[in-house]
Amino acid sequence: MDIEQSKQPAPPGNFVTADAPGYDSLLQCMRCGFCLPSCPTFQLTGRERSSPRGRVAMARAIAEKKLDLTAAMKEEAFFCLDCRACTSACPSGVQAGSIMEHCRSQVARQDGVSLSPARQLRAFVLEKMLPSPGLMKNSLVVARLYQRLGLQWLVRRTGVLSLGPQWLGKAEQMLPWLEKPLSDGLAELTPARGEKRGRVGFFLGCVMNLMFAEVSSQTVRVLAHQGFDVVTPGKQKCCGAPHLSEGDPITARKLAVANIELFMAQDVDYIITDCAGCGAALKDYKKMLEGYYDEATLHAFSAKIRDVSEFLAEQGLRSADLIPQPVSVTYHDPCHLAHAQQITAAPRILIKAIPGVELREMNESDWCCGSAATFGLKYVDASHKILKRKLANIAATNADLLITANPGCQLQLAWGLKKADMQQQLLHIMQLLGQATPV
Numbered sequence: 001m002d003i004e005q006s007k008q009p010a011p012p013g014n015f016v017t018a019d020a021p022g023y024d025s026l027l028q029c030m031r032c033g034f035c036l037p038s039c040p041t042f043q044l045t046g047r048e049r050s051s052p053r054g055r056v057a058m059a060r061a062i063a064e065k066k067l068d069l070t071a072a073m074k075e076e077a078f079f080c081l082d083c084r085a086c087t088s089a090c091p092s093g094v095q096a097g098s099i100m101e102h103c104r105s106q107v108a109r110q111d112g113v114s115l116s117p118a119r120q121l122r123a124f125v126l127e128k129m130l131p132s133p134g135l136m137k138n139s140l141v142v143a144r145l146y147q148r149l150g151l152q153w154l155v156r157r158t159g160v161l162s163l164g165p166q167w168l169g170k171a172e173q174m175l176p177w178l179e180k181p182l183s184d185g186l187a188e189l190t191p192a193r194g195e196k197r198g199r200v201g202f203f204l205g206c207v208m209n210l211m212f213a214e215v216s217s218q219t220v221r222v223l224a225h226q227g228f229d230v231v232t233p234g235k236q237k238c239c240g241a242p243h244l245s246e247g248d249p250i251t252a253r254k255l256a257v258a259n260i261e262l263f264m265a266q267d268v269d270y271i272i273t274d275c276a277g278c279g280a281a282l283k284d285y286k287k288m289l290e291g292y293y294d295e296a297t298l299h300a301f302s303a304k305i306r307d308v309s310e311f312l313a314e315q316g317l318r319s320a321d322l323i324p325q326p327v328s329v330t331y332h333d334p335c336h337l338a339h340a341q342q343i344t345a346a347p348r349i350l351i352k353a354i355p356g357v358e359l360r361e362m363n364e365s366d367w368c369c370g371s372a373a374t375f376g377l378k379y380v381d382a383s384h385k386i387l388k389r390k391l392a393n394i395a396a397t398n399a400d401l402l403i404t405a406n407p408g409c410q411l412q413l414a415w416g417l418k419k420a421d422m423q424q425q426l427l428h429i430m431q432l433l434g435q436a437t438p439v
């Protein structure tokens with residue numbers, strides 16, 4: 001089937017066009033309300049329409065022609081964090097986050113092609129920039145010059161961005177110190193060390209490559225030290241998660257096909273990622289491309305995807321030569337690991353396997369940090385309120401380190417820790433394991 005077309009024969013009810021939520025998925029909700037305590041936007045607003053139940057009810061009303069695609073529905077589609085905490089809590093397995101992703105694609109289609117600068121920029125980023133590793137790297141060059149020429153210092157010193165939109169100021173404050181992209185210096189094959197246990201492909205996500213090169217270089221080093229040949233194909237593309245999040249499933253499908261074909265051509269046992277958001281998207285390719293792509297290949301691809309902590313816990317961490325790390329740590333579960341992939345035990349197994357590390361559990365460790373793709377920039381105040389609840393739970397542990405496993409969480413948490421003047425150092429779990437891994 002043509003990837004640009006919807007597999008649905010016709011969108012249900014008042015949904016406008018392709019890629020609408022499936023009607024059956026809307027009927028699953030029995031309106032019990034078990035999801036309400038787990039939904040950050042409901043807890044924040046107390047509004048039924050900002051709850052999983054309310055959102056699904058609105059989508060169902062549209063599908064049944066009782067409601068148009070109103071401004072309220074559009075707002076709720078984007079105000080949903082897609083954190084999937086509601087799905088973990090729901091006895092029927094209702095996927096309100098995924099339903100809202102589909103509603104976003106409706107909004108994007110209904111609004112159609114517009115010449116407004118914001119819409120043009122969105123189209124450029126989603127359709128041209130993110131699918132092109134070259135353009136992504138060029139954008140990084142500009143950002144690095146901004147930092148290295150002292151412009152960032154000047155901007156921060158003068159506070160000039162406080163005169164502009166709120167999101168711009170926050171985005172600037174969140175920007176980490178940028179090094180060269182990891183893809184520039186990473187060989188396609190990093191050989192296993194010690195007794196070889198297998199051969200894995202490494203999916204290097206865009207944000208990890210551009211903003212957290214040091215983290216992913218540790219991931220590759222740890223995997224090699226654990227006995228795996230690591231193949232990092234140079235031509236990999238964005239996983240498509242930002243496109244689904246912004247209502248562009250067509251570009252997401254194109255990217256998914258490119259990644260499947262690239263990785264299935266490699267002779268690897270597993271495909272590993274250290275980005276929870278990428279892992280969730282890669283595991284979802286099966287659902288995303290159902291009806292568009294060869295089913296057996298989709299199954300084979302999905303069966304190979306592993307988050308790095310899931311993989312190492314499954315394979316068994318070789319810990320005999322790990323260097324003791326005498327620190328206390330607390331762990332924040334990224335939504336796209338805990339709720340989208342149901343992975344909560346594996347990171348804790350790894351943390352506890354490092355000699356000297358004391359794990360101090362925080363309350364509500366799987367409560368969203370408020371980042372959620374572009375949510376943290378679109379709804380700066382709401383995002384900050386959600387983050388404050390997380391920061392209070394982190395502070396209560398009094399742990400030396402805060403550990404997480406997703407770049408979006410890392411950006412948001414680093415911003416929050418700094419803003420709240422908190423002393424905890426923030427690390428990705430692979431940085432912690434990298435510190436414990438001998439050179």
Ligand code: SF4
Pocket residue numbers: 028029030031032033034035036052053056086089090091092093094096
């Ligand atoms: S989404 Fe699930 S938990 Fe929430 S009201 Fe519907 S059935 Fe109940």
Ligand code: SF4
Pocket residue numbers: 038039040041042050051052055079080081082083084085086087096097
């Ligand atoms: S995905 Fe998160 S924000 Fe969205 S409805 Fe579910 S719990 Fe609420």
